[in-house]
């Protein structure tokens with residue numbers, strides 16, 4: 061660990077001083093131990109004045125979960141990096157998550173331009189999250205962490221794990237022109253008054269601090285430099301029950317095409333109830349942030365099974381429909397370029413190209429996207445048997 065802790069101290073001091081001057085200090089510190097508590101957790105599903113990107117689960121136990129996700133896809137669609145930070149035991153998530161012996165861990169999934177993929181897990185003893193206004197800092201042991209500005213307009217994600225063969229950082233600058241928080245909860249922008257619901261489905265929380273960012277990646281992986289720029293994204297999820305019991309399936313993704321930044325999350329509960337959420341901005345100006353039922357994501361082409369299930373092969377593409385007053389709504393076609401993560405029967409994540417735009421005929425092509433499909437088995441009893449790690453990464457697949 062080098063500059064990170066040194067950097068954090070003066071910043072914390074300044075924040076603490078600044079906070080003192082305010083009636084309601086917008087700084088909070090959460091030290092999340094790798095050992096979960098035995099009792100009930102307190103889970104937050106409604107927005108407050110501060111803490112948009114802060115922890116949502118207090119007293120994490122073995123059936124609750126809270127995680128932060130970052131990714132960057134390159135402008136030429138040939139590389140991507142995903143880094144996710146979890147405070148959750150495998151029993152709070154879904155079958156196939158390895159039991160790492162601790163509830164605080166991160167992973168990186170890196171796809172190189174030559175198609176090679178690298179997946180690394182970072183189990184640590186504890187995680188510290190310092191929430192400053194809506195953004196803040198976090199450290200996952202001394203291996204990796206992030207630092208975000210209080211308004212969530214900029215994030216820096218670092219990895220300092222020479223033993224695992226990975227060092228470097230990602231920098232995300234939100235494309236939003238908003239002076240207040242750029243992000244959104246399922247049905248409303250983050251700039252909305254407190255009291256917005258974070259529940260995408262019952263007992264399942266989502267918010268999206270950075271829908272689209274100008275991003276730079278600079279990592280060194282076992283001596284090879286991976287440096288690129290592209291579109292970055294950051295969100296978080298959490299649950300008050302094991303995730304595989306609250307979700308039937310979902311389609312999620314983000315894209316940039318022409319001046320548009322879009323995010324979709326079409327959630328289907330175990331009982332089949334669909335809850336679509338979508339976000340669009342144009343040149344950084346918000347156009348729509350809604351969970352209007354007119355929105356949807358549907359599989360297209362070969363193997364287009366809807367709703368998807370753990371037996372169905374993933375479709376060859378997707379159509380994303382986003383309701384909006386502007387231009388009579390928006391429609392996008394998503395075409396796969398490469399699978400960047402594959403856990404058969406459960407999750408596939410791709411990078412791909414996007415065309416589309418306003419239904420009035422103003423459309424663009426050659427956009428870039430990073431997106432996934434998730435399905436959970438029909439038997440959604442919380443699993444109790446923990447086997448070996450079943451994270452599968454298939455050989456490079458070009459489609």
Ligand SMILES: *[C@@H]1O[C@H](CO)[C@@H](O)[C@H](O)[C@H]1NC(C)=O
Pocket residue numbers: 061201202
């Ligand atoms: C990181 O923490 C681990 C475990 O506490 C320790 O063994 C290691 O020396 C630390 N590494 C650095 C670079 O500080």
Ligand SMILES: *[C@@H]1O[C@H](CO)[C@@H](O)[C@H](O)[C@H]1NC(C)=O
Pocket residue numbers: 098099100101102103121122123124300
């Ligand atoms: C964990 O916390 C949740 C939310 O309070 C509660 O419903 C659940 O029973 C708790 N789980 C355990 C194993 O204590």
Ligand SMILES: *[C@@H]1O[C@H](CO)[C@@H](O)[C@H](O)[C@H]1NC(C)=O
Pocket residue numbers: 178179180224225226281282
């Ligand atoms: C670096 O190489 C080692 C040994 O081959 C491997 O175990 C590790 O996964 C590699 N690290 C990354 C980040 O790919």
Ligand SMILES: *[C@@H]1O[C@H](CO)[C@@H](O)[C@H](O)[C@H]1NC(C)=O
Pocket residue numbers: 172174175176284285
């Ligand atoms: C792909 O590129 C990475 C990083 O430069 C390198 O480590 C790896 O060996 C390459 N793989 C192949 C199959 O060439």
Ligand SMILES: *[C@@H]1O[C@H](CO)[C@@H](O)[C@H](O)[C@H]1NC(C)=O
Pocket residue numbers: 362363373374375376
């Ligand atoms: C459709 O599914 C079948 C059966 O799983 C598979 O063999 C085929 O490759 C899939 N086609 C496409 C275009 O994904």
Ligand SMILES: *[C@@H]1O[C@H](CO)[C@@H](O)[C@H](O)[C@H]1NC(C)=O
Pocket residue numbers: 386387388418420421422
């Ligand atoms: C379609 O709607 C968008 C958003 O309102 C607008 O910018 C664009 O000029 C419209 N295009 C046409 C052809 O009317």
Ligand SMILES: *[C@@H]1O[C@H](CO)[C@@H](O)[C@H](O)[C@H]1NC(C)=O
Pocket residue numbers: 392393415416417423
């Ligand atoms: C999207 O795909 C549909 C069906 O293939 C096609 O009719 C439409 O023109 C496409 N739209 C764009 C903007 O590429």
